[in-house]
Amino acid sequence: MDHPYFPLLVLFAIAGVVVVALLTLAQSIGPKSISPVKADPFESGNPPRGDARIRFSVRFYLVAMLFLIFDLEVVFLYPWAILFRRLGWFGVIEMGIFLALLLIGFIYVWKKGALEWD
Amino acid sequence: MTDVNLVPLLPATQVLLTALVVLLLDLFYQEGEKGLLAWVSLLGLALCAGETLFLWGSQESAFGDAVMLDNFALFFTQIFLGAAALTILSSVHYIRQAEIHEGEFYALVLFATTGMILMAAAKDLIVFFLALETMSIAVYILTGIWRASGRSSEAAMKYFLMGAFATGFLLYGIALIYGATGSTHLNEISNYLIESPEDWPPYLIGGALLLLVGFAFKVGAVPFHFWVPDVYEGAPTPVTGFMSVAVKAAAFAAWARILMHQLAPLDSDWAFPLWVLAIITMTLGNLLAISQASVKRMLAYSSIAHAGYLLVALVVGEEWGGLPLLFYLLTYAFMAFGAFAVITALAETEQSPEDYRDFSGLGFKHPFLGMAMTLFMLSLAGFPPLAGFAGKFYVFRSAVLSGHLALAIIGVLNSLLSVIYYLRVIVAMYMEEGGAEGKSFRQAPYLYIAIGLAALGTLYLGILPARALEWSRVAFLSLD
DSSP states (O other), X not given: OOXXXXXXXXXXXXXXXXXXXXXXXXXXXSOOOOOHHHHSXXXXXXXXXXXXXXXXXXXXXXXXXXXXXXXHHHHHHHHHHHTHHHHHHHHHHHHHHHHHHHHHHHHHHHHTTTTOOO | OOOOOOGGGHHHHHHHHHHHHHHHHHHHSOTTOTHHHHHHHHHHHHHHHHHHHHHTTOOEEETTTTEEESXXXXXXXXXXXXXXXXXXXXXXXXXXXXXXXXXXXXXXXXXXXXXXXXXXXXXXXXXXXXXXXXXXXXXXXXXXXXXXXXXXXXXXXXXXXXXXXXXXXXXXXXXXXXXXXXXXXXXXXXXXXXXXXTOOOHHHHHXXXXXXXXXXXHHTOTTSOTHHHHHHHHSOHHHHXXXXXXXXXXXXXXXXXXXXIITGGGHHHHHHHHHHHHHHHHHHHHHHHHXXXXXXXXXXXXXXXXXXXXXXXXXXXXHHHHHHHHHHHHHHHHHHHHHHHHHHHHOOSSSOOOBGGGGTTHHHHOHHHHHHHHHHHHHHHTOTTSXXXXXXXXXXXXXXXXXXXXXXXXXHHHHXXXXXXXXHHHHHHHHOOSGGGXXXXXXXXXXXXXXXXXXXXXXXXXXXXXXXXXHHHHXXXXXX
């Protein structure tokens, strides 16, 4: 009971109960109309079955890479936000440089037309 | 927290900022008015060169000693800046004719230079690795930047795959060394080596040897040289010049600082493999260069052979080999760059001049190019009073003085062997007819300026090497 991680255990227990309860509820009282499309495994919009060697448009890779870069930018912002007071102006300037570099990349990507699908 | 010393980063930051400015300016200029970009790049490099002169003699470190600005780093920074400036000068017209994106080209050259500067200054294996990747990735793209040329793309792919492979070796070596010594910082590693000799774990040696393999890949030493001819042949010729000069100098800079200087206590373990590498690199490079039909490929193999001569300086060790290594890299920068620049001058956009036949009669058709090429070939072969002679002289002298007589003899014999293929170019230019008769030359004044500068450097370092030697000595002694 006095263990510091005891609340976590409670949290896990509650989460487990909620998940099981919701799934059972949906199973028992939800309306069911099964169609072949619905029965397919979900693959983010791609056909789930077929030859694995299909061609992807190269644009997917471009978008994925750009997403990664700007996603990681946000990841770096969190620790900075937590230490904001301790870092003071030093942190503001450092983060400003970091964001400015990313902004240059963003302008470059935008102007080059990498954000347009066609 | 706030007392960060940013001075050691000044040269790298200067080049990086220039690259960003070029990249941004490129976006807002139309095709045809981008001539300015080359000048902005050159201005940035010139400012950086001024900073290196101003900072000469300083001994400062930043980021917990991870980056060290000493004369060694500044010396190499100057080589990189010179190589980058000559590359930009010689490619202004080339990239316009080949329809290569101008802004990206200059920016990538500058990004690669930033990586090189940090490579020469890295005091920590992690910083070294990051700098190496910054340089390598930019150079992979530069190799393949001529998108209309299939050979350029092929070369980029090969270079990327082989480079990634080499990177794997380097990283594994770094990991093993970290595992054995508990640090990635070079000073702490060498402290460990000095304080607790004799109880080194076996994988420490393994780590050092893996580092050796990684470096050998990067400089193109036999038996890790297979990518060199293909990549040098396929890449746009100014980029080939940049690679053979600056990338090689950067790899040797890191090699000298890390293995030769900081891991010197391990030299009993890596000296013999390195000795073997040096001999087979010199010999095989020269033998294969003789049988080449294409001048660009011949120069690629000759660059392998020159890596072999530089390896001799590494085998000799830091006491004798430091000064010759730095001086040789300086002389090699001028003559190798010049040779590739002459090929650039001959190159038509569709098909690069490959055969010796393309050089036939060049000496009469275009006396300036003929003279310059003669100068570079004689210097690469090691004729006095040119830079190549001075460079080789000090390397082989250091080998003799330190008791590596066999290495020196094999080196000199190899140097004789190399005369065969270097003179073939001169023979083609002055004693054969045809070939160049119908050829047109690039109307590229900046390219000719670059060739002229390289020729001046080759002559100057050959005739009056004293100042540059003193420079190299001071630079190598600044390693701590």
